[in-house]
Amino acid sequence: MAQQAYMTETDNGGSGHEPRGNRLRRLFDRLLGGRRGDPRIWRRGLFVALGAVLLAVVMLLHSHIPNTIGNLGSLTETFLPWLGLLVLVLLVLALVRRSATALIAVLLPSVVWLNLFGGQLTDKTASGGDLTVVTHNVNAENPDPSGTARDVAASGADVLALEELTPDAVPTYEKALASTYRYHSVQGTVGVWSKYPLTGVRDVDIDLGWTRAMRAAVTAPAGQVAVYVAHLPSVRVKMEAGFTARQRDRSADFLGEAIAHEPLKNVVLLGDLNGTMNDRALNAVTSQMRSTQGAAGNGFGFSWPASFPMARIDQIMVKGLKPESSWTLPQTGSDHLPIAARVRVTTGG
Structure with a gap:
């Protein structure tokens, strides 16, 4: 018993605290409803993660989308704020797939969208004017x-x-x-x-x-x-x-x-x-x-x-x-x- 307790303490860095990586895994296990320590939450949802990365790139580099084919760039920019709905769709898919990888990837387009349009979510009206x-x-x-x-x-x-x-x-x-x-x-x-x-x-x-x-x-x-x-x-x-x-x-x-x-x-x-x-x-x-x-x-x-x-x-x-x-x-x-x-x-x- 004493030897087992000693090994547990040294495995945790001698402090008795759970390593940060283990805490992160437990967080995703709870959030995604998987079994504790299930490695599949990192392997699932790779296509959802790829879609999230591509969406982030489109929003971040929208001004570089060419207009040479059907004015695709202008069409994208006209409805650019609505790409935020795709972020929500990807978030739901990540949760349905119980994928930690996809969930982290969805953070990318979320941050880009907020950077582009987060200011529109606040009330900037003021009194005055003539x-x-x-x-x-x-x-x-x-x-x-x-x-x-x-x-x-x-x-x-x-x-x-x-x-x-x-x-x-x-x-x-x-x-x-x-x-x-x-x-x-x-x-x-x-x-x-x-x-x-x-x-x-x-x-x-x-x-x-x-x-x-x-x-x-x-x-x-x-x-x-x-x-x-x-x-x-x-x-x-x-x-x-x-x-x-x-x-x-x-x-x-x-x-x-x-x-x-x-x-x-x-x-x-x-x-x-x-x-x-x-x-x-x-x-x-x-x-x-x-x-x-x-x-x-x-x-x-x-x-x-x-x-x-x-x-x-x-x-x-x-x-x-x-x-x-x-x-x-x-x-x-x-x-x-x-x-x-x-x-x-x-x-x-």
Whole structure:
């Protein structure tokens, strides 16, 4: 007996404590419901572990996924936040397989996802700001333009941008918004309504052959703000061509060039860009502006489709201005949700 006790003590390093490796094995045994010391928990689930590593690589190196084949890179970046669901699936599979190896591997994509999007899980809204802006793709086939106009006007927006306006619907929006907004301008299929005077109104060429972008200077009490309203071309996912976005990408470059040459310091871009902030195809715009949702929002602020929002393709981006809060508005008759932001106008604009 004395000899056995002596051997147990020396095997544990002379301290009487269980080695760390044994404690780790016991932890996984309990977590995975296996038999104590079962070596199979390390050999099972290798394919799940491999999937976890590949998912981590995709999220970490998404900007290197080529767009040469069906714009696969942009397609991945559009729905990049949703890859977090695959992390949960892999976690469940690791537990079902009772695999310690897979469970450890799932930590890799979990850490990468949190590094990319963990900031979206916190509430960054703040009080203050002196200009409220709203943008809404009203949908050309909207069955209730009057109701949509009343809904967005009720948001309290000082500046309201509307996209996908049709010639037949414009008079309806003008009539419904006239009592709230004294100043407005419609250029092609986009328009801006403002409580404050508009100057320097013009269309913006985004290489389409017709007008889907405009610029106006709003003379707000805190200073002048250049307001750009844009509706970039739609993208399509086709079996034979993949994610077709060439026209959208080219228009984004033209829009970015126009904003880069804007003489006013304070600039806000409102519109449906048919792309997310993660999409490298919008770099001409996103590299010089920041998203109000990312800076002052709560959550991801998905805006499309309105019935089950999966991506934030409607954007409010600023340069010079300080975002204070950002949020989505309730659904209207459109297939997009309206989005809003409150910003602080900086001096010297």
